Amino acid sequence: MAELVDERVTPQAVGGVEAVIAALSAHFGSRLTTGRALREQHANTVTWLPNEAPDAVVFVESTEEVQRVVRACAAHGVPVVPYGTGTSLEGQINAPRGGISIDLSRMNRVLAVHAEDLDCVVEPGVTRKQLNEHLRDVGLFFPIDPGADASLGGMASTRASGTNAVRYGTMKDNVIALTAVLPNGEVITTARRAKKSSAGYDLTRLFVGAEGTLGVITSLTLRLAGIPEAISAGVCGFPTIRSACDAVIATIQSGIPVARIELLDEVQVKACNLYSKLDLAEQPTLFLEFHGTEASVHEQAERFGELAAEFGGSAFQWATRPEDRAKLWQARHDAYWACLPMRPGAKALATDVCVPLSRLADCVDETKHDIEEMGMIAPIVGHVGDGNFHTVTLVDMNDPQDVAKAKLFIGRMVERALAMGGTATGEHGVGQGKRKYMEAEHGRATLDAMRAIKQALDPLGIMNPDKVLP
């Protein structure tokens, strides 16, 4: 491991890592590895943040094993970095101070499904697709859908959301309770399985979005939804981004319980046409989906059509057959991959902000203006029903000027969102990448309160250090 020693790590900590590895090896055997390739796979690979590998990766299979690792790390002051599927976008799984990556992918059992209560209990390594496969026979589904087939523990940790959030909420709304190993090795369960409670501090929501900085989630009780009796989807083009955004605002305000309402700008539509073999008009476009009974789905679509027409929307193009609907959403989920061929050799940097709905058109408009002004390729795609949108900036990582320009652009995008009452990230989380914006977003006193909580639960600072809090 010597080649990976970071100068920030004190000699004691280095000794600590070796002691932890020695202590854990007897128990974990080949499930603990210090091989470089696997360590590098367990650190950030999807963005421009440097790959900062842990000193070792351990594949745990139970809460007790997580406790064992955390206790060993606590005893030697060694960092612990929880790992799900590695799909986070802000460097959440990097190990800038080395330490042990806890790979939770083998904790992938669905522990219980309570169909009458519309909930289930899962281990953190269960992925959302695996869960939905498991649930299909009982007529239920887990609605949170961040695109990637992420682990549910990781989705909780980053407070993920995605296309269905406008109707079904985010992870914060769909985790009923969770079990976590605290930095001191103790196991807590944050709540009962009851649908609501007023019994004490909401530790569930404190852990959702904490990005593994307060402990390691080892099970989750999740809220489920019934598979809708009827689903209809389709697309609707608009002359401008602003008219599309205005149609979204009108839709939300009028109370149409739309299940998905996604914006693709004309650049993204072009990319998706090529990548996913669609033949959409290259204009700002909304992808929509309605859930309900046959009658209500019909009514929702009709009402949306009337509103869209008021804002110059094209006739609503239906995707009624399940395979057409699947193709449409697959294209939406592949938006990131669709961008890559637009600039061969470039890296695609996905970032997100979220603003109050009333400022969405302004924010997207100004962002597009920036993209043009700066001469970049950066398609826009967004969960616009929540005021949340992404840019996928294509960057030549070998060109320092191009990298600098992209960094400037993302910084301006965040500052713009904050100035509009928005947030630096609607769903990707803070990780390493957005720590620098936290003081501007929250102010010093609020950050100090967060730091006090971190210090109270993790006085040694071993849990996923250098993430979230600057």
Place this chain on the structure above:
Amino acid sequence: MAELVDERVTPQAVGGVEAVIAALSAHFGSRLTTGRALREQHANTVTWLPNEAPDAVVFVESTEEVQRVVRACAAHGVPVVPYGTGTSLEGQINAPRGGISIDLSRMNRVLAVHAEDLDCVVEPGVTRKQLNEHLRDVGLFFPIDPGADASLGGMASTRASGTNAVRYGTMKDNVIALTAVLPNGEVITTARRAKKSSAGYDLTRLFVGAEGTLGVITSLTLRLAGIPEAISAGVCGFPTIRSACDAVIATIQSGIPVARIELLDEVQVKACNLYSKLDLAEQPTLFLEFHGTEASVHEQAERFGELAAEFGGSAFQWATRPEDRAKLWQARHDAYWACLPMRPGAKALATDVCVPLSRLADCVDETKHDIEEMGMIAPIVGHVGDGNFHTVTLVDMNDPQDVAKAKLFIGRMVERALAMGGTATGEHGVGQGKRKYMEAEHGRATLDAMRAIKQALDPLGIMNPDKVLP
């Protein structure tokens, strides 16, 4: 104040209170009072918990004034007890160690309504009825409805919910952000106005339900809903509590987006008939309300009717005219008052538990069995779509045996709920009354984590001491 000095208060603290009162008098003048009647009004009056009055009450008018009070109290180690409307049910406003009650009722301005974003910003003393009056012209409403016309700050602090929660969620789901004065006098704002965010720890949800033990809420950004185009309501009787509960489970499972679904047992129906001049059959009865478009409301009601019939439900009796609907819900909200004449001279003790929906029928059945066995009068009424129900136990407070029996009954009810995977309180909060159940509900390690957070934010222990945490 000497007559109110509690033996637990150290001489230093007593001196401290006097110093605080002296320090604040110059600024607050007649807005600070030490008169006994007003002090006693600012402590618990609605349950069997003793009235434990603060040493003084101060009527604040701004966040800065809250800071001024908290800083003075912090300087002298004197307790701070936030006060909204005094309608909490577990002694949340009592001052067992004396100190200063901060009356927030004059901070009652609606600061902003953002109709396009479906949100508003209010001071904590705004009551829910005041807010809904204010919103009427913009076609929006705030759906959380705990019955009492409570202050929104108090509702957030106790994580209130009520009849609409099955559709619109609880305070946890409807507070977007809040501003609070911390025990050290600093002001924090927990989040931006964006509909969602992944930027850091969820301090919003930490303060919602903290019952004023972590700080004083001084403003709230609340999520609003559109006033539904169509509303229909009605009642449906069932042969047994179990059949009514089964109908509720089937309704929720089938995805009917019912806005309200409330259970009254036959005892409560009888009480409401007498008190509110209804003529319902004296049997377990569901009160329902549907929100949506004309067509969807019709469809929802029709579907519910079909399900209810399967479980032996009577024909659905409509309350179509707004005045009939209002009468129905007024009767529901007056359920507490309706109980009182059933045992003249008795005190009505409302308590609540919440269990997973699948255990609701068992829990209510066993609770009713207890009531009969113990020879008590204790009508049952509940937000059964959430698995949450209340008993209103009528107790002769002058008969120690009767009091002991009621305490035993409530203790058994909580233990039963916990054994069924439920919680000691679905919406009333912990206050003083339910602290003794917190270890059974959460376990020691989880309570220790809550205590660590309390200690981190309130190291002097001045914020609403002896509440929530045992």
